[in-house]
Amino acid sequence: MTIWLEEFTQRLCGNIMVYLFPVLFGYCSWELACGGSNMHSFKDLNAFGSDRAGALKSTCSETPVSVLQRACKTSLNCFCIIRDNSAKTMGLVSTSNSVFKGxxxxxxxxxxxxxxxxxxxxxxxxxxxxxxxxxLKLAQPFNPDLDQLTMTAETGNYPSETRGTMSRFGVxxxxxxSASSKAVWKAELKKGSSPETGSLTLTIKPPADAPIGEYKLSAKHKEEKQVLANLSVLFNPWCSDDWVFQPVDAQRQEYVMNEHGVIYRGNNSQISPCQWDFAQFEENMVKICLKILDLSVKYKRDPAGDVSARCNPIYVGRIITNMIHNESTFGVLEGNWSGNYRGGMNPAYWSNSYTILKQWYDTYYKTVKYGQCWVFASVMCSVMRLLGIPCRVVTNFESAHDTDSSLTIDTYFTDCGRAKPSGDSVWNFHVWVEAWMRRPDIANNGKYDGWQVLDPTPQEKSEGMFCCGPAPVTAILNGDTHLKYDVSFVFAEVNADCVCWLVKKDGTMDKISTDNITVGQNISTKSISSNKRMNITDSYKQREGTEQERSVFRYALDRLKSEATGEGDTGGSGEKVLSGTSEMNTTDPVRTAETNKPSQLIIQFKEDSRPVNGGDVNLKLILxxxxxxxRLLSVNISIQAMRYTGQPAGNIQTEVTEQKLLPGQDLSIPILVPFLTYHKYMIVSQSLNVSVIITDLQNKENIYLAETRIKLMDPPISITVLGEAVVGRELTAEVMFMNPVKxxxxxCTLTLSGSGLFTGEIITNLPDLQPSNRIRVQFPMFPYRSGxxxxxxxxxxxxxxxxKASCTVYVK
Incomplete structure (x- = not known):
């Protein structure tokens, strides 16, 4: 790896050569783990420091125990675990007198x-x-008219024909x-076989409702039984009989096969795309994803029933939403919104799912620190795609978190304009996944088939555990909040009203405004076959301001009120049947805007230019x-650092002035937020919140509130590939970054990753970077997968x- 430091004028000011000599460990089939806070795998290139490298070099020729003993001499106070990863697909071990030869x-x-x-x-x-x-090669001829080959496919520790976890079939x-058998496999002798020589080519078909998982396939001929193979069975979106069937090939390619994604963050007016590497086809991903299912609380309570239920993508989706976060024992990721990420990684650090999932697996299921909503969703998308369930990541901007099912979000401001913490909140954005599947459990006519919301971010409990969904997007659109699963919660996320309150010094509150438009904007996902953003808001909600939208809102609100009071009839289907819905009052007080202001004051914020993190923020308040x-006005301007969850993270500055607003004229008030004032807050925050409270000094009952969120752009960083990319051939990439601050x-550290390009992350420490200087880093890589x-x-x-930065590499 070569690193250059350059001034912005490109005059060479320094030349630093950094030579990295990683120790390449042998790729043995055993893994070593040191318990406690340190757990490692031999396959992790940087698993051990240089003091341990010599002890672990060339381990393939040694027994796992000897390697274990020597390695642990370098670790104090640790316990050790050995896991055998040497299981192969081929399971047949033939003896000289066996009828099975291969x-x-x-x-x-x-x-x-x-x-x-x-x-x-x-x-x-x-x-x-x-x-x-x-x-299958037998030691003797096979006569289909006289002989019988009996085969068995079984999964789980308690295989059962009645549960669909074992099937006996044959040729x-x-x-x-039996009449009670479920998930029956079939086999046929393929044309062109030579049974007279003992060579049988069989066509074997697992049923479309078979539980997914790892299977043992065995055969019995005459009196001898032999294990033939271990294999994995996944969902099949190419099969019309599978509940996850996706009829459009372009969507299968995008939502199952594509390893690259785009996650949208920022806010409604400043949407920032973030590249993500799902990496669902990397090494051991089948084992990792199936292990997630094996460690669920449902499996612990009823292992036989859990494995049997894995035939159902609805069930599997709910299990995964619960297992991605640490509210579940052995959960993959720990959520952290505090801003203090000691002991782990800032959630914004992650760029790919495989690093997280591999760390969880290699440390024997120790929760990875830390994640937030887009990380949870991206990791879940990787797991779902690997298992064969079409899945995409979706961002809802201005996303409501309604804790009491009132469809109202209350926000509070002090009389100096600062936002106060609240149980309810509106997040700048919230990210979940959609999975494609049928929903015969709630309708036999296919009305609710298709995209289903699944949210792995732990927010509220559903049926006793932290999970959310699958909630049919069609049900959310229609306001069918009574349907499974968690439709009411997701409906509120995209439809709730916002009510702003002013909290006075004596503790009393005045309602400032009601906003029925802001929540649920620009619901976005990556387009098919391109990195463009696709707006799917219309699939979630009716157009704002239409009578249809108001009607759906009232319908959903009345259902929620009825469920809360226990009124209405379930009709024997579990659905609430409301009485008098056709005679509902068409005036909804919740959605009525405030009208008590005798003289309207128009408040606008205008940015001089798109603000960049590292520069001063300049904008204007226009009245x-x-x-x-x-009009004589008291203008109180407050700047706060805000987390994307809508909660304040720090008070940056406050300014109070008195202004005269002349009739027929605009009043422009400049607002300056220097970099040196805000930068320490923005290291752990996502945006600036600029709020203004204006009091009419001639009539102090007239109070006005306005706010805007500013998402700062990151300073630019570039990455390019030099030369043609070919599997197994060295390729050079170059990263450049200029220090924009004084x-x-x-x-300084640089982290590089990419499935098919690196088997893990490459983390490099860089020298200090002086003001206006630029650093240029070249590094080698060896692509190992094409495409x-x-x-x-x-x-x-x-x-x-x-x-962050990314680039697309086409590998031949």
Whole structure:
């Protein structure tokens, strides 16, 4: 790796050569883990420091125990665990007198046909509802008219035909299935086989309702029974009988096969795309994702029932929403919105799912620190896509968190204009996933099939555990808040009203305004086959201001009130049937704007230019009035650092002035927020909140409130690839960044990642960067998978956190 420091004029001011000599460990099939706070894998290139590198070098030729003993000499007060990862797809071990002589699983061919070759071409990974082939070599001829080959497929620790976790089938198909059997597999002798020589090529088909998971496939001929293989079975969006069937190939390619994504953050007026590497086809992802299911509370309570229920994507989706966060034992990610990320990573650091999931798996299921909503959703999307459920990440801007199902969000301001913490909140944005599946559990006519909201961010409990969804998007659109699962909560996130209150010094409150438009704006996801943003707001809510939108809101609100009071009839279906809905009052006091202001004051904020983190923030407050007399106003301007959850993170500055507003004229008040004033707050915050409270000094009952959120742009960082990318051939990439502030940047680090390009993250410490100087870093990589890949870079230093860039690499 080569690093250059340059002045902005590009005159060479320093040349630093950094040579990295990583120790390449042998790739053995055993892993070592040191318990407590330190857990490592031999396959992690940077798992141990240089003091341990020599002790762990060339471990493949040694036994796991000897490696373990030597490695632990370098760790004090630790306990050790060995996990055997050497299980292969091929399970047949033949003896000289065995009737079974060999098996060919045709893994490469089968996996290609089943769209799993991106995961592996060595391990057999198939999709349910679709046949795969297997060639079995017997020691003697096989006569289909006289002989019987009985096969068994089983999954879980308690396989059962009645639960669908075991199936007995055969060639020829003379094995009767009982009436209570579920998920029956089938096998046929493929044309072109040579049974007279003992060579049987079989076509085996797992049913479209088989539980997903790891299976053991065995065969019995005459009196001998033999395990043939271990294989994995996934959901099949290519199969019309599967509940996750997606009929459009472009959507299957985007929502199942695409490893690259775009997550949208910022706020409604300043939407910032963030590249994300889902990396769902990286090494061991099948094991990782299935282990997530095995560690759920549902499995712990009823392992046989849980494995059986994995035939149902509705059930699997709910389990994953619960397991992604640490509210569940062995959860993948710990949420942290405090701004204090000691002991872990700032949630904004992450750029890919595999690093998180691999760390969780390699540390024997120790929760990874830390995540926030977009990280939870992105990791869940990776798991869902790997399992075969079409999935996409969705951002809701101005997202309400309604804790009491009132469809009202109350926000409070002090008389100096500062926002106060509240139980209810409106997040700048909130991110969840949508998964594509059928919903026959709530309608037999397919009305609620299609996209379902699943939210892995722990907010409220559902059926006793922190999970949310699947909630049909169609039900959210129609206000069917009584339907499963958690439709009412998601409906509020995109439809709630905002009521602003002024809290006076004596504790009394005045209602300033009611806003029925802001919540639920620009609901966004990545477009199919491009990185453009797709606005899907119309699939969630009726157009604001229309009678249809008001009608749906009243319908949903009345349902929620009825459920809260226990009124109405369930009609035997679990659905509340309201009485008198056609005679509802058309005047909704919750959604009526304030009308008690005798003379309207128009308040606007205007930015001189798009503010950049590292520069001063300049904007103007513009006041205008239709009054025919001069108005004397008290103007209280408050600047706060805000977390994206809508909660204040620090008071930056306050300014109070008296202003005269002349009739027929605009009043422009400049607002300046210097970088040196705000920068320490913005290291752990996402935006600035500028609020103004204006009091008419000639009539102090007239109080006006306005606010705006400012998302600061990150300073630019660039990443480019030099040369053509070919699998196995060295490729050079270059990163450049210029210090935009008048202070030295210290503790600079660069993190590089990208599935198919790096097997893990590459973290590099950089020298201090003087004001107006630029750093240029070149580094090598060796692509190991072809196709379109995303190269991600993250830059951190003393003044900035998680400045990101990415580029697309086409690998031949």
């Amino acid at each position: 098996v060919d699983l045709h893994s490469r061919t089968n996996n290609t046909e089943h769209h799993t070759s991106e995961i592996s071409v060595d391990q057999l990974i198939v999709r349910r509802g679709q046949p795969f082939i297997l060639t 020829p198909n003379k094995i009767p299935a 205008s009035s239709e009054s025919t007399v001069t 202070e030295t940047l210290r503790n 379109e890949r995303s190269l991600m870079v993250d830059f951190d230093c003393s003044s900035f956190r998680d400045i």
